[in-house]
Amino acid sequence: MxxxxxxxxxxxxxxxxxxxxxxxxxxxxxxxxxxxxxxxxxxxxxxxxxxxxxxxxxxxxxxxxxxxxxxxxxxxxxxxxxxxxxxxxxxxxxxxxxxxxxxxxxxxxxxxxxxxxxxxNLDAFKKRVLVLGSGSRAAKVDHLIKSMSSARSLQIVGYLPLQGSHHYVEHSRVLHDTASLSEIVTKYNIHEIVIAVRDRRDGGLPVGELLECKLRGINIMELSSFFERENGQLQLESLNASWIILSEGFKQGLARDTVKRIFDLVVSLVIMLVSLPAMALTALAVYLESGAPVLYRQERVGQHGKPFTIMKFRSMRCDAEQDGKPRWAGKDDDRTTRVGQFIRRVRLDELPQLFNVFMGHMSFVGPRPERPYFVGELIRQIPYYNSRHTVKPGITGWAQVRYAYGASVEDAVEKLQYDLYYVKNHTLFLDMMVLFQTVQVVLWGKGR
Known part of the structure; x- marks a missing residue:
């Protein structure tokens, strides 16, 4: 840039x-x-x-x-x-x-x-990283490096096994070096060490050698911090309560809330004025295809678990849940009308939520609000899920621009990892980046 x-x-x-x-x-x-x-x-x-x-x-x-x-x-x-x-x-x-x-x-x-x-692509410009461990956690680092173009700035020198653990990474990537950690760092010109070891008790982690490397200026990172930096998410499998308690972030305060509220009102007002013709045409199209009601109202869970009524343009048939049982909304849901498919694809169905922002139930940027039925189920199945409710839900969010459409518990886990990153790091700058990337999502049909 x-x-x-x-x-x-x-x-x-x-x-x-x-x-x-x-x-x-x-x-x-x-x-x-x-x-x-x-x-x-x-x-x-x-x-x-x-x-x-x-x-x-x-x-x-x-x-x-x-x-x-x-x-x-x-x-x-x-x-x-x-x-x-x-x-x-x-x-x-x-x-x-x-x-x-x-x-x-x-x-x-x-x-x-x-x-x-x-x-x-030149090695001279890459950060040389040593991963401590070769187990399942280390394998996640290997998968990240192979799958993400943003990881071009990293070069994984190798995976150093501890206490003879089973190898989940390619055996050719495992370093069978018996020298001390400090000597290995010097030998391979290491810039950073990532700790990817599950069991750190009973000598599972060479604390003394890591301290020596730290004092030499080598950057040492927890696996959670590594994924946070490289992938913009907090990996649930590597997350623990002590890391959350001791880490920077998760800050709240009057000044931050005031700035975010002003941002919400200004952005929502501008978008509302610009999109009034589009909202009128959308309402007319919904009414002509399937009649009233044009707006769809549904209870969702907001900040601190408080329920509120969300408003959207109706994109499904009126009898979408005639049996009374809540169902996940899928990407190609057969309950969606023809107009509904279009307005969902270009996100026009979300525009009435601008009124929720004005009423203070939602923010423009934040975790996607879910229905109480699903929230209760997900809190029981997914650790830290309730943490996403410490901030206001949003029309768009970090998870929506970073992850594809979610319609299952597995998708909820993936999106929660991005939501936790937002809860930890949300700032006005991050909100602006999400806003601009939302335009990209609409233009190129990514995320949800």
Whole structure:
């Protein structure tokens, strides 16, 4: 992102210089100071590129996907900047200068990303990690490294078994080195040690050697902290109460609640005003296909376990639960109407929840609110599930933008791991990132 910002600002200067290169005098005085205009262009493009997923870690998934997102980002950037030039003539660069700048920015960003992909694969730029343990917990680290493009910055040097534990990782990755931990760190040039050992009693963990490595400046991490940093989730299998109690985060307070409430009201009001025509058309479409009621009201569990009534556009048949038994809503649920399938796919069914935000029952960003029946079942089956209710539920959330549609207990476990990350780390900045990634989810049909 830092490189992209530099490229965007430089492209404005370059575009203006090329546009007026034949001028015998200096640049036209009507242009005024260039840096504020270049900074505005960089800010607009950063927001758009974030919304299109260019900073989510998935942008390296393939050249074709990157090209599509890049072209779409710059096309939308052209439209937005053109509208800003029309509304605020003082920031106008001139059509020719802006087109040159946009072209140079596209070329520059493309080249920096090609270079970034190339350099990120060089071992010299990777953090060398040693994993203590070779059991089932260590296998999760191996799976993470293989499955996530964001883990390109890491190089797992090997897995050091303790007390002859059974190997759950590839045997070729296991280090059969009898030297001390400090000597192994020196030998393999280790930058970080991840503790992936379940049993740490009775000499299961070389505390003295780890202390020596720590004093040498080697970063040492619990497995829970490693997954939190690399995957944006708190792994339930590696989580324990003592880690939660002693770790940073899980902070609440009047100042934080006030800032979040202001953010909720401002964002919800803006989206409500912009989406009023879409809400009117959605209500009309629902009514024409299946009649009244247009809105669907249902009891959900809110902050501190307090129930509230959520509002959504009805996307299912009126007799969806005629037997009175609650059922999970599936991705391709046969109870969904044709209009319902469309409005769920583009998230129009969620818009009435803006009124829940105004009434204070929900936040714009937070864990997805569930029905009391399912909450009772999940609390009994999943540890720490009730922890997600320490913050207000949200229209969108970290779990919704990071994980696909959930319709089972197993999916609830996966989403809870992301919800716990949000509960631990929620800030205004994280809320803004979720908001921009929600745009990406809508555009590319990911998550729920």
């Amino acid at each position: 830092g490189l992209d910002i530099a490229v965007m600002i430089a492209s404005i200067y370059l575009g203006i210089s090329v546009r007026f290169i034949e001028s015998d005098s200096n640049l036209p005085s009507s242009l005024g100071p260039i840096l504020p205009k270049a900074s505005l262009f960089a800010l607009v493009m950063m927001l758009i590129m974030t919304a299109f997923g260019m900073y989510s870690g998935e942008w390296m998934a393939g050249a074709r996907a990157v090209a599509i997102r890049m072209i779409a980002s710059f096309a939308l950037g052209f439209v937005v900047m053109s509208q800003l030039f029309y509304l605020f003539p003082d920031i106008l660069l001139g059509r020719g200068a802006f087109l040159f700048s946009l072209l140079f920015a596209l070329i520059g960003v493309t080249l920096t990303r090609i270079a970034f992909v190339k350099w990120s």
